[in-house]
Amino acid sequence: xxxxxxxxxxxxxxxxxxxxVTVMITVAATLLGIAAACALVWFKLNGATPxxxxxxxxxxxxxxxxxxxxxxxxxFGLPALGVTLAAWQAALIAMTLNLAAYSTEILRAGVxxxxxxxxxxxxxxxxxxxxxxxxxxxxxxxxxxxxxxxxQCIIVMLGxxxxxxxxxxxxxxxxxxxxxxxxxxxxxxxxxTLIYLALAVGMRQLFRLAGWYWLGGRQGRAx
Amino acid sequence: MSxxxxxxxxxxxxxxxxxxxxxxxxxxxxxxxxxxxSGSGKSTLLRCLNQLESHDSGVIExxxxxxxxxxxxxxxxxEEVGMVFQNFNLFPHKTVGENVMLAxxxxxxxxxxxxxxxxxxxxxxxxxxxxxDAWPEQLSGGQQQRVxxxxxxxxxxxxxxxxxxxxxxxPELVGDVLRVLEQLAxxxxxxxxxTHEMGFAxxxxxxxxxxxxxxxxxxxxxxxxxxxxxxxxxxxxxxAVL
Amino acid sequence: MTDFTLWDIVRNLLLAMxxxxxxSLIAFAGGGLVxxxxxxxxxxxxxxxxxxxxxxxxxxQGTPLLMQLFLAYFGVAALxxxxxxxxxxxxxxxxxxxxxxxxxxxxxxxxxxxxxxxxxxxxxxxxxxxxRHVVLxxxxxxxxxxxxxxxxxxxxxxxxxSVIGFAELTRTGTMLNNATFQPFTIFAFVALGxxxxxxxxxxxxxxxxxxxxxxxxx
Ligand SMILES: Nc1ncnc2c1ncn2[C@@H]1O[C@H](COP(=O)(O)OP(=O)(O)O)[C@@H](O)[C@H]1O
Ligand SMILES: [Mg+2]
Numbered sequence: 001x002x003x004x005x006x007x008x009x010x011x012x013x014x015x016x017x018x019x020x021v022t023v024m025i026t027v028a029a030t031l032l033g034i035a036a037a038c039a040l041v042w043f044k045l046n047g048a049t050p051x052x053x054x055x056x057x058x059x060x061x062x063x064x065x066x067x068x069x070x071x072x073x074x075x076f077g078l079p080a081l082g083v084t085l086a087a088w089q090a091a092l093i094a095m096t097l098n099l100a101a102y103s104t105e106i107l108r109a110g111v112x113x114x115x116x117x118x119x120x121x122x123x124x125x126x127x128x129x130x131x132x133x134x135x136x137x138x139x140x141x142x143x144x145x146x147x148x149x150x151x152q153c154i155i156v157m158l159g160x161x162x163x164x165x166x167x168x169x170x171x172x173x174x175x176x177x178x179x180x181x182x183x184x185x186x187x188x189x190x191x192x193t194l195i196y197l198a199l200a201v202g203m204r205q206l207f208r209l210a211g212w213y214w215l216g217g218r219q220g221r222a223x
Numbered sequence: 224m225s226x227x228x229x230x231x232x233x234x235x236x237x238x239x240x241x242x243x244x245x246x247x248x249x250x251x252x253x254x255x256x257x258x259x260x261s262g263s264g265k266s267t268l269l270r271c272l273n274q275l276e277s278h279d280s281g282v283i284e285x286x287x288x289x290x291x292x293x294x295x296x297x298x299x300x301x302e303e304v305g306m307v308f309q310n311f312n313l314f315p316h317k318t319v320g321e322n323v324m325l326a327x328x329x330x331x332x333x334x335x336x337x338x339x340x341x342x343x344x345x346x347x348x349x350x351x352x353x354x355x356d357a358w359p360e361q362l363s364g365g366q367q368q369r370v371x372x373x374x375x376x377x378x379x380x381x382x383x384x385x386x387x388x389x390x391x392x393x394p395e396l397v398g399d400v401l402r403v404l405e406q407l408a409x410x411x412x413x414x415x416x417x418t419h420e421m422g423f424a425x426x427x428x429x430x431x432x433x434x435x436x437x438x439x440x441x442x443x444x445x446x447x448x449x450x451x452x453x454x455x456x457x458x459x460x461x462x463a464v465l
Numbered sequence: 466m467t468d469f470t471l472w473d474i475v476r477n478l479l480l481a482m483x484x485x486x487x488x489s490l491i492a493f494a495g496g497g498l499v500x501x502x503x504x505x506x507x508x509x510x511x512x513x514x515x516x517x518x519x520x521x522x523x524x525x526q527g528t529p530l531l532m533q534l535f536l537a538y539f540g541v542a543a544l545x546x547x548x549x550x551x552x553x554x555x556x557x558x559x560x561x562x563x564x565x566x567x568x569x570x571x572x573x574x575x576x577x578x579x580x581x582x583x584x585x586x587x588x589x590x591x592x593x594x595x596x597r598h599v600v601l602x603x604x605x606x607x608x609x610x611x612x613x614x615x616x617x618x619x620x621x622x623x624x625x626x627s628v629i630g631f632a633e634l635t636r637t638g639t640m641l642n643n644a645t646f647q648p649f650t651i652f653a654f655v656a657l658g659x660x661x662x663x664x665x666x667x668x669x670x671x672x673x674x675x676x677x678x679x680x681x682x683x
Contacts, residue, residue, distance in 0.1 A: 064617065064663035065656045066624035069635055073656060076648035121312035121371075124273055125326035125378065126301025135329055139316045154527075161529035165628060172531060185539035193532040200527035215316075 007182045008191055011174070018174030019195060025092055025170065026157040032092075033099030033156070034149070040100060041107040042133060055104070062101035068162045070094050075166045091163035099156045103149060110145035111137055143215045150207035154200050161196070171195060224287060226251040226413055227272065227382060232281035234267055241267045243437040245281070251381070254414045256424035256445065259434035260460060265417040268434070269384050272415070273304040286381055298330050305380035309387045311367045313359040313374075319346065320355040323374045331378075338377075345373035349403050365396030369403055376407075383407070385416040401427075421464060425449050433457045469645045475654060481637035482658050488623045488633060489662075491555055493616055496562025503567040508574065508596065518567065525564035531625050533557045538629045554626035562619050569615060573608040574600055610677055614670035617663045624659070634658050 008015075044055045062070065075090035085093070114137055122132040142149070164173035175192035179185040225248035234242040241264045249255055257265045270276040272283060274290060274297075283290040285303045314322050323342035327333040333341075346352050349369035359367055368388055375383060385404070389397045401420065405427050408414055418424060424431050428445040433456075441448065441457050452458045507518040525533065537560075538553035577600050585595040627636035638655035642648050 060664060060667070061656075061660065064621075064667055065659045066621040066635065068624050068627070069638075069652060069656050069659060072635075072639070072648070073652040076642065077652045078649070080647075080649035115312075117308055117310055117312035118314065120275055121308065121314070123275065123297050124301060124304070124306040125374065126296075126298040126330040127326060128297065128330075131329050135325055136314055140314075143316065158527075158529040161531040162625065162628075164531075172529070175532075175535070179539075186536070186543040189532060189535040189539060193528045193536060196529055196532060197524065197527045 003187055003190075004184060005187050005191065007184050008178065008187060011178045011181075014174045014177065015171070015192070015195070018169060018171040018192075019199075021088075021168065022157070022160055022170045022199070025088065025095065025163070025168070026153075026160055028092055029095035029099055029156060029160075030153045032096040034103055034153075036096065036100035037103030037107055038138070040104040041111065044104065044108060045111060046129065059101045059104055062098055063105070067094065067098055067159050068165065070098065071162060071166060087163075087166045087168045090166060091160070091168045095156055095160060095163075098159070099152060102152050102155075106145045106148045106152060107141060109148075110141035113144050114140055139215065146207075146211050146215055150204070150211070153207070154203050157199060157203060158196060225249060225284075226253075226286055227415070228282070228284040229268075229272075230282040230284075232268070232271060232283065233279045234264075234271060234276060235279055241437055242271070242278070245439055247432065247439065247442075249382075249413065249415065251413055252411045253430060254408045254428045255416070255430045255432060256428040257415065257417045257432045257434060258419070258421075258424065258460070258464075259440075263434040264437045265434050266386050269306075269386050269415065269417055272382075272384060273300055273306055275306075301326065301330065301378050301380065303380060304382050304384060305375035305378060306384040307368070307371050307375055307386070307388045310391050311359075311364070311371045313367055313370060315359055317359075318355070319351070319357050319359065319362070319370050322359065322370060323377050326374070327377055341377055342373070345376045346370070348376065348406075349373045350399070363396055364392045365399045368392065368400050372400075372403055372407075382413045382415060385414065385418070387417050387419065389418070389420060419464060421449060421461070433460065435460075469641070471650070474641055474645065474647070474651060477637055477641060478634060478651075478654055478658055481632060481634045482662075484631070484633040485620065485623050485658075486662070488551075488554060488558065488626060488631070489616070489620045492558035492562050492623065493619050495555070495559035496566055496619070499559060499563035500566030500570065503563060504570040504574065505596065507567060507571050508592075510592070522564045522568050525561050526568065530557070530561055530622055531628060533561055534625055534629050550626065550629045550631040553629060554623070554631045558619065558622060558626070561622065562615075565615055565618070566612065569611050570604065570608050573604040573611075576607060577603050607677060610670050610673035613666055613673060617666050617670070620662050620666075621659065 040055055043051055047055070071090065071094040074094050075085065075087065078085065078090075118136055118140070119132060122136045127135065160170060161172040164170055164176060167173065171192050175188045178188040182188075227247070227249040229245050229247040232242055232245040233240070245268060257268065259265050267276060271278045272285075272290075274295065285300075288295070288303075290300070313319075314325070317325060320339065320342050323345055324335070324338040327338040327341060328335060343352060343355060346355060349372050351366060351369055351373065354362060354366065354370070359370070362370065368391075371388075372383075389400050392400065397420070401423050404414065404416070404423070408427050416428075425445050430442065431445045431448045432442040433440050433448070433452075433454075435456050441452065441454050448457075449461065452461055503518050503521065507515055509515055534554060534557045537557040538548065538550065541548040541553065541556070581599055581603065582595060585599040590598065623633055624635040626633055627639065630636070632640070634655055638651050642651045645651070
């Protein structure tokens with residue numbers, strides 16, 4: 001077997017476009033998913049019982065079924081209910097829902113790891129529950145679970161390879177496209193795999209830097 | 224009128240009746256030390272006074288207002304009662320200054336500049352003006368506890384509750400914290416402290432309350448009570464701690 | 466529209482679920498064996514061995530499982546060997562599982578206090594004996610819960626074998642959908658199938674973790 005990567009050169013533009021699609025949809029899903037998780041975990045810990053049961057059901061459903069099935073259900077299944085979505089919309093929704101489910105559990109663990117004394121100190125200073133949450137709980141909870149949370153974002157990015165299956169023109173779709181054109185399947189997939197690897201490593205470094213700056217940086221002085 | 228009035232206060236945890244009818248009144252400017260064996264209900268009494276625990280029956284009045292969850296929000300209560308904990312409970316993600324400024328800004332809506340000025344003043348009062356920008360974990364235990372005091376003072380409470388606030392400290396750091404309390408007492412602050420520092424209770428305190436098995440077993444003027452305890456339980460307790 | 470009854474759909478999905486279960490079991494067993502070997506290698510005194518294992522883990526954790534499946538499928542084919550979707554899926558999932566299990570188990574081994582190693586050392590145990598008699602038994606105790614938890618990821622991972630054409634649960638769902646055009650019902654049932662496999666394992670993992678925490682705080 002000989003590997004010939006030169007056949008990929010004509011497809012540089014497509015690869016860049018695919019990379020952009022993967023990056024953009026990951027960024028959007030990350031922002032939306034974590035914002036949703038912050039809200040969900042608040043309601044899960046403070047909401048009325050029926051609401052808490054609903055949130056827990058949602059979390060269990062998403063955590064115990066494959067992403068690709070969730071994606072198919074949203075893209076192929078929902079139109080039967082009259083909800084028709086563009087492929088990228090279905091993909092973004094599926095990724096957001098998925099990340100939100102995992103992040104809610106991660107965040108909950110982070111909040112529960114905060115010592116009771118912190119809540120009591122906030123209370124005797126007169127902070128309301130909401131104020132306690134925002135000023136006393138959220139940042140330390142984030143710091144507790146930052147590695148797990150950012151890792152989950154990377155997992156969602158890698159999992160997004162599957163959205164090519166509903167014809168979102170992401171990196172994997174481009175790999176399939178190239179393979180179908182030049183029949184150098186292995187080279188195409190190898191190169192795209194390495195791009196994903198670079199993305200994952202890059203995201204980790206970026207998160208580390210951001211974490212050091214936002215979370216550790218302010219408190220990381222004693223390191 | 225008493226600043227703090229407690230009447231027939233009862234509190235149980237499940238089947239465990241921890242407070243079995245407490246009557247107590249405390250005047251403005253008084254320094255009251257609560258002593259007693261571990262498990263006698265001292266912390267629970269203190270925590271009922273600022274509703275960290277809700278009581279089962281009885282009445283608590285602070286400054287003439289009855290405490291119950293519906294009328295007294297944490298925000299409203301914090302204007303009357305401040306509290307310092309045994310293990311400090313500083314917010315680790317906020318600097319010393321930010322710890323002190325947080326409640327005035329968030330609860331009272333003070334502007335940052337005013338809150339900062341106030342925070343510096345309170346930190347100066349506890350001898351830590353230069354630690355404004357430090358982080359809690361960079362401070363010794365004694366310094367952290369003084370920051371916690373400054374944080375409570377920044378809300379100008381009428382009463383300050385202190386639950387064994389020197390118990391988690393290395394012995395050589397206890398003095399710094401006690402000196403701050405002594406100074407507060409001399410400025411007329413009303414203090415209710417659970418403490419094992421008998422010397423402090425005698426020399427700085429006006430009154431000592433001895434709790435035993437969920438009741439106030441004996442109370443009276445600090446010097447008299449500690450030198451001439453009346454009940455055998457208090458005699459035994461004093462000889463055990465001295 | 467079609468002559469598929471609801472029962473036909475369910476029956477076909479149930480039959481296909483056998484393949485999902487089979488693939489999961491093989492991936493988990495094979496991945497466990499490879500992962501155990503890798504875990505021991507990762508504790509090797511030779512730095513280059515440890516680094517190599519770390520690189521292996523990084524490669525599998527840093528790339529999409531879907532790509533790993535494509536590479537197994539087309540990579541072996543490019544070598545001139547004919548390969549079935551079943552074989553390719555098995556290879557990819559075994560390697561994928563081994564990398565993650567190695568990472569989990571290595572973390573458990575590292576959680577054993579260094580004093581345990583030293584105590585064994587002064588008692589005269591060599592490295593392998595220390596591992597076998599002192600460290601691994603303790604590590605095993607804390608490894609069970611996350612290992613069971615990861616089995617859920619393996620089952621969900623097998624769904625991607627559908628993309629290279631292996632007719633497990635998801636693939637069968639897609640094919641049934643092409644024949645019947647009832648996507649809502651079919652994918653709901655497919656999801657239910659996975660849920661029935663995964664949820665008990667999730668619950669069990671959580672139970673084990675709780676039990677360990679209680680026992681640990683004694
Ligand atoms: N949150 C709680 N839940 C159940 N029991 C409690 C709680 N807090 C205190 N207790 C019990 O109440 C009793 C008195 O406790 P406490 O007020 O802390 O005593 P002290 O501060 O005098 O040592 C103890 O028996 C303790 O176990
Ligand atoms: Mg106590």
